[in-house]
Amino acid sequence: xxxxxxxLLSVAAMALAGCQTPSERRSGARNVELRDMRGYVELVARAxxxxxxxxxxxxxxxxxxxxxxxxxxxxxxxxxxxxxxxEFALGGLVGLIQRDNEEVFDxxxxxxxxxxxxxxxxLNGQFFKKKPYPGNVFASRxxxxxxRPFLSSLETTTTxxxxxxxxxxxxxxxxxxxxxxRVILDPLSEDEEKGEQHRTSxxxxxxYRFSEHSVLSFxxxxxxxxxxxxxxxxxxxxxxxxxxxxxGESRRHRLESELNFFDxxxxxxxxxxxxxxxxxxxxxxxxxxxxxxxxxxREQGSLSGVAPINETSYALSGVVEHQLYDxxxxxxxxxxxQQVFDGGPDIDRFGGQVSWDYxxxxxxxxxxxxxLLRSEQEDRSSGDRDLETIDERRxxxxxxxxxxxxxxxxxxxxxxxxxxxxxxxxxxxxxxVESFPDRIELRRVPTGRIADGQLVLIDYVSxxxxxxxxxxxxxxxxxxxxxxxxxxxxxxxxxxxxxxxPSDATQAIAEDxxxxxxxxxxxxxxxxxxxxxxxxxxxxxxxxxxxxxAGYTRRLNYGATASLxxxxxxxxxxxxxxxxxxxxxxxxxxxxxTRELTVEGAVVYRTEDDTLGxxxxxxxxxxxxxxxxxxxxxxxxxxxxQFENDFNENDSSIFYMQVRxxx
Numbered sequence: 001x002x003x004x005x006x007x008l009l010s011v012a013a014m015a016l017a018g019c020q021t022p023s024e025r026r027s028g029a030r031n032v033e034l035r036d037m038r039g040y041v042e043l044v045a046r047a048x049x050x051x052x053x054x055x056x057x058x059x060x061x062x063x064x065x066x067x068x069x070x071x072x073x074x075x076x077x078x079x080x081x082x083x084x085x086x087e088f089a090l091g092g093l094v095g096l097i098q099r100d101n102e103e104v105f106d107x108x109x110x111x112x113x114x115x116x117x118x119x120x121x122x123l124n125g126q127f128f129k130k131k132p133y134p135g136n137v138f139a140s141r142x143x144x145x146x147x148r149p150f151l152s153s154l155e156t157t158t159t160x161x162x163x164x165x166x167x168x169x170x171x172x173x174x175x176x177x178x179x180x181x182r183v184i185l186d187p188l189s190e191d192e193e194k195g196e197q198h199r200t201s202x203x204x205x206x207x208y209r210f211s212e213h214s215v216l217s218f219x220x221x222x223x224x225x226x227x228x229x230x231x232x233x234x235x236x237x238x239x240x241x242x243x244x245x246x247x248g249e250s251r252r253h254r255l256e257s258e259l260n261f262f263d264x265x266x267x268x269x270x271x272x273x274x275x276x277x278x279x280x281x282x283x284x285x286x287x288x289x290x291x292x293x294x295x296x297x298r299e300q301g302s303l304s305g306v307a308p309i310n311e312t313s314y315a316l317s318g319v320v321e322h323q324l325y326d327x328x329x330x331x332x333x334x335x336x337x338q339q340v341f342d343g344g345p346d347i348d349r350f351g352g353q354v355s356w357d358y359x360x361x362x363x364x365x366x367x368x369x370x371x372l373l374r375s376e377q378e379d380r381s382s383g384d385r386d387l388e389t390i391d392e393r394r395x396x397x398x399x400x401x402x403x404x405x406x407x408x409x410x411x412x413x414x415x416x417x418x419x420x421x422x423x424x425x426x427x428x429x430x431x432x433v434e435s436f437p438d439r440i441e442l443r444r445v446p447t448g449r450i451a452d453g454q455l456v457l458i459d460y461v462s463x464x465x466x467x468x469x470x471x472x473x474x475x476x477x478x479x480x481x482x483x484x485x486x487x488x489x490x491x492x493x494x495x496x497x498x499x500x501x502p503s504d505a506t507q508a509i510a511e512d513x514x515x516x517x518x519x520x521x522x523x524x525x526x527x528x529x530x531x532x533x534x535x536x537x538x539x540x541x542x543x544x545x546x547x548x549x550a551g552y553t554r555r556l557n558y559g560a561t562a563s564l565x566x567x568x569x570x571x572x573x574x575x576x577x578x579x580x581x582x583x584x585x586x587x588x589x590x591x592x593x594t595r596e597l598t599v600e601g602a603v604v605y606r607t608e609d610d611t612l613g614x615x616x617x618x619x620x621x622x623x624x625x626x627x628x629x630x631x632x633x634x635x636x637x638x639x640x641x642q643f644e645n646d647f648n649e650n651d652s653s654i655f656y657m658q659v660r661x662x663x
Contacts, residue, residue: 031080031081032078032079032080033078033079033080034076034077034078035076035077035078036075036076036077037074037075037076038074038075038076038662038663039072039073039074039075039662039663040072040073040660040661040662040663041070041071041072041073041660041661041663042069042070042071042072042073042095042658042659042660042661043068043069043070043657043658043659043660044067044068044069044070044071044656044657044658044659045067045068045069045655045656045657046065046066046067046068046145046654046655046656047065047066047067047654047655048063048064048065048066048147048153048652048653048654048655049062049063049064049065049651049652049653050062050063050650050651050652051650051651051652052648052649052650053648053649053650054647054648055646055647055648055649056647058647059105059106059107060104060106061103061104061105061106062102062103062104063101063102063103063104063152064100064101064102064103065099065100065101065102065152065153065188066099066100066101067097067098067099067100067145067153068097068098069095069096069097069098069118070095070096071093071094071095071096071118072093072094072095073091073092073093073120074091074092074093075089075090075091075122076089076090076091077089078090084128084129084130084131085127085128086125086126086127087125087126087129088123088124088125088126089122089123089124089125090121090122090123090124091121091122091123092119092120092121092122093119093120093121094117094118094119095117095118095119096115096116096117096118097114097115097116097117097118098113098114098115099112099113099114099115099188100112100113101113101152101188101189103152103189110189110190110191112188112189112190118143118157119141120140120141120142120143121139121140121141122139122140123137123138123139123140124136124137124138125137125138132167132168132169133165133166133167133168134165134166134168135163135164135165135166136163136164136165137161137162137163138160138161138162138163139160139161139162140158140159140160140161141157141158141159141160142157142158143155143156143157143158144156147654148449152187152188152189152192153187153188154185154186154187154188155185155186155187155188156183156184156185156186157183157184157186158181158182158183158184159181159182159183159184160179160180160181160182161179161180162177162178162179162180163176163177163178164176164177164178170209171208171209172206172207172208172209173206173207173209174204174205174206175203175204175205175206176202176203176204176205177201177202177203177205178201178202178203179200179201179202180198180199180200181197181198181199181200182196182197182198182199183196183197183198184196185197193229195227195228195229195230196226196227196228197225197226197227197228198224198225198226198227199223199224199225199226200223200224201221201222201223201224202221202222202223203219203220203221203222204218204219204220205217205218205219205220206218212246213245213246213247213251214243214244214245214246215243215244216241216242216243217240217241217242217243217244218239218240218241218242219238219239219240219242220237220238220239220240221236221237221238221239222235222236222237222238223235223236224236230424231267232267232268233266233267234264234265234266234267234268234269235264235265235266236262236263236264236265236270237262237263237264238260238261238262238263239260239261240258240259240260240261241258241259241260242256242257242258242259243256243257244256245257248281248282252282253279253280253281253282254279254280255277255278255279255280256277256278256279256280257276257277257278258274258275258276258277258278259274259275260272260273260274260275260276261273261274262274268301268390269299269300269301269308270298270299270300270301271298271299271300272296272297272298272299273296273297274294274295274296274297275294275295275296276292276293276294277292277293277294278290278291278292279291286322286323286324287320287321287322287323288320288321289318289319289320289321290318290319291316291317291318291319292315292316292317292318293315293316294313294314294315294316295313295314296311296312296313296314296315297310297311297312297313298310298311298312298313299311300388309341309385309387309388310341310342311339311340311341311342312339312340313337313338313339313340314337314338315335315336315337315338316335316336316337317333317334317335317336318333318334318335319331319332319333320332326359327358327359327360328356328357328358328359329356329357330354330355330356330357331353331354331355331357332352332353332354333352333353333354334351334352334353335349335350335351335352336348336349336350337349337350341385343385344381344382344384344385345380345381345382345384345385345464345467346380346381346382347378347379347380348378348379348380349376349377349378349379350376350377351374351375351376351377351472352374352375353372353373353374353375354372354373355370355371355372355373356369356370356371357369357370358370364481364483364484365481365482365483365484366481366482367479367480367481367482368478368479368480368481368482369477369478369479369480370476370477370478371475371476371477371478372475372476372477373474373475374472374473374474374475375471375472375473375474376471376472377469377470377471377472378469378470378472379469380464380466380467380468380469380470380508381467382467384463384464384465384466385463385464386410386461386462386463386464387461387462387463387464388413388459388460388461389458389459389460389461389462390459391457391458391459392404392457392458392459392460393419393455393456393457394442394455394456394458395453395454395455395456396431396442396444396450396451396452396453396454396456397452397453398444398446398452398582398584398606398608399569399571399580399582399608399610400571401434401441401442401443402441402442402443402456402458403439403440403441403541404439404440404441404442404458404460405438405439405511405540406438406439406440406462407437407438407508407509408462408463408464408465409440409460409461409462409463410460410461410462410463411433411435411440413459413460413461414427414433414440414458414459414460415458415459415460416430416431416442416456416457416458416459417456417457417459418454418456418457419455419456419457423449425448425449425450425456426448428445429445429448429449430444430445430448430449430450431443431444431445431448431450432445432613436575438509438540438541439540439541442458443613446606446608446616446618446643447618447643447650468500468501468502468508469500469501470498470499470500470501470508470510471498471499471501472496472497472498473496473497473498474494474495474496474497474513475493475495476492476493476494476495477491477492477493478490478491478492478493479491479492485524486522486523486524487520487521487522488520488521488522488523489519489520490517490518490519490520490521491516491517491518492515492516492517492518493515493516493517494513494514494515495513495514495515496511496512496513496514497512498510498511498512509539509540510539511538511539511540512538512539513536513537513538513539514537514538515534515535515536515537515538516534516535517532517533517534517535518532518533519531519532519533519547520532526552526553526554527550527551527552528549528550528551528552529549529550529551530547530548530549530550531547531548531549532545532546532547532548533545533546533547534546534547540575541573541575542573542574542575543571543572543573543574544571544572545569545570545571545572546569546570547567547568547569548566548567548568548569549565549566549567549568550564550565550566550567551563551564551565551566552564552565556591558591558592558593559591559592560589560590560591560592561589561590562587562588562589562590563586563587563588563589564585564586564587565584565585565586565587566583566584566585566586567582567583567584567585568581568582568583568584569581569582570582576612577611578610578611578612579609579610579611580608580609580610580611580613581608581609581610582606582607582608582609583605583606583607583608584604584605584606584607585604585605585606586602586603586604586605587602587603588600588601588602589601589602596627596628596629597625597626597627598625598626598627599623599624599625599626600622600623600624600625600626601621601622601623601624602620602621602622603619603620603621603622604619604620605618605619605620606618606619614645614646614647615645615646616643616644616645616646617643617644617645618641618642618643618644619641619642619643620639620640620641621639621640621641622637622638622639623637623638623639624636624637624638625637631661631662631663632659632660632661632662633658633659633660633661633662634657634658634659634660635656635657635658636656636657636658637654637655637656637657638653638654638655638656639652639653639654640652640653641653
């Protein structure tokens, strides 16, 4: 891993020795200059305890972790021969670590102890930064310890190295990038399997500027990914050739052409060829339009054992937009798309949309009105097929679940990961899955590794069957008045009517929706208030929701700050009957007692009452102290968490102390 940066530095040093003149050698000129030498010695202590007590006789779990680290780090800046030749910043850290881990699972006990060393380093060098061919090399290794609920902590060691190079030219600018990243995942418990992630990427970007209005571009990307123990291993190549041409009076129109080829082989095979043409026309100062045509052929393998997919698709869309002063924007859109799969089915979609976006100042503030009207038809014919969805981006927002609509979703193929798919979450421990005839719902487990508000990636397989026609007519209305004194009342309407032919088709479900939302926001000074009521009538998932939120932030005397937040919601579902009530409260306080001493504290409380699920209640307390005096830094943190549901009682605490002396 570390050889490439050192090899480059050795080559540079030999080149410098050959370039040095005899007079420079006689005068004692220095090939390598170090400056701003600095560093620190550090002591870190961590202690973590977790207890889980079962209410249903499933056994109790306990774990204890203790970690001590002593380390020293040195950093320096400098240059080789001349700052404009090679300027660098480098640093290195070496240390000792002692770890002690004890676990009790019901009546079984296990323990592990380990003493060892660790290293970290950083290197960043810039070559010829004032020349038309600048370059950069970098290398680093960093460690971090990640606490995991009811598992041993995970030590993550990330080693990264690479380079970038540019050729700055008015006609043919070129850049090259390369990086190699290896992540070692080492659980403190010896009974858990280690993991490893290795990613290598390279990119070449070049082109030719025939003129200011005619530019040809070429981009090549290569990536390899290997992950263990999930047995993920693939390599991909992507080439993109594009051209931009400005034409017409004052060169205000533009034609963009793009040819893209993507080839991935390994655990998951994909081959895609795409041709896209985009034309943008500026008819007048207030009227413009743009049109997109696309043809694509895609061959895709599977992670879930389903039959490979070979798809050919064509799409055409156009948008016309008119701007009336600064008040009214009118937009009309039309589209048609055809998808043909080998072995079926064939899918044709076409539709249109018209919208009016009105914004007008008035004596009380600003009025905003948006109205949108949409019509779409989908025709599906012949053939059955399992279709795999990869990396669908969704967000968990308590207490509302992630809803994936569909009648034929194969639950055994469901896979939830973080972004960018480095951590695979476990059902039951990190999220719960609830299945209904027309959808599945994913709910976050508060004691799991998924945070409230976190973006996740979801993979699953759905089954396409039979022939049908689905017609959709929808419209949406948003009205909001922003008053100058901070009040923002609003109203939203969503209406959708769907018709399925034949009416007794079971391959799809038509959903009619009428949703009214009325609410208001108030923000003035340190106060922020929100109240909202939603009546969501639906033939699939009807519900009524009340949501309230309040926040207060204030700067106090002597530089102290305090904040309070509260959020409450009640959601009533009809199919099936279900009522969910959720309350969260949060308080934070920060006080710089002196210029050197700062204390912080936070308390977060949450409770959820679900008539069909489990009831839960939890509290998190965080306390921290930071003392900075001259070259000495002391940081102390204590975290305590308590969570209880119908099945378990959970307690967790973490103590952390860091003492650092700079020199």
